[in-house]
Amino acid sequence: MKRTITPFHVAIPVHNLAECRTFYREVLGCEEGRSSDHWVDFDLFGHQVVIHYKPKVQEDLHTNPVDGKNVPVPHYGVVLAWDTFQTFSEDLKSKGVTFVIEPYIRFAGEVGEQATMFFLDPAGNALEFKAFKDMDQLFAK
Incomplete structure (x- = not known):
């Protein structure tokens, strides 16, 4: 099945808008919009x-x-x-990001083999980035 990528939208609560704004723009390299x-x-x-600003809990x-x-x-x-x-x-390593889980290959040699890493933004939100050598295995069982 040919997959099409549709952009998603996610709202992330942060208690320090300025610090997180800098992190997403300068560390993650995100282009800022509105x-x-x-x-x-x-x-x-x-x-x-x-x-989105939310008081710290x-x-x-x-x-x-x-x-x-x-x-x-949770994570996203x-x-x-x-x-x-x-x-x-x-x-990210060159910028000194501290990883919760260092980049590594998960499920090596198995269905769903993937590269993955986890780290936190300055508000403590967990982020996961991953990649599949074979994107057809994204939802494979």
Whole structure:
């Protein structure tokens, strides 16, 4: 089945709009779109991410085990092309991003083999970026 990519929209709560605005623009390399005093639109690999101010709430980071790693829940992110993932992960390392899960190959040699990485934005939101060598395995069982 030929897949078409439709951009998604996600709203992310942040307690420090200025700090997160800088992170999404300068660390992730997102182009900034519209904004107000309470929110900022970004282009994240062709998808609309909007950071919205929300007062800080103290929550513990919850995780679920996947492939021997503790995956943060909730999280959001983007499935990238294999080469884009490699370049992006190296760029993040060069910028000193602290990873919750360092870039690695998950499910090596199995259905759904993928490159993946997790890190937090300055508001503590978990982000996952991944790539499949074979995009036809994105939903394979």
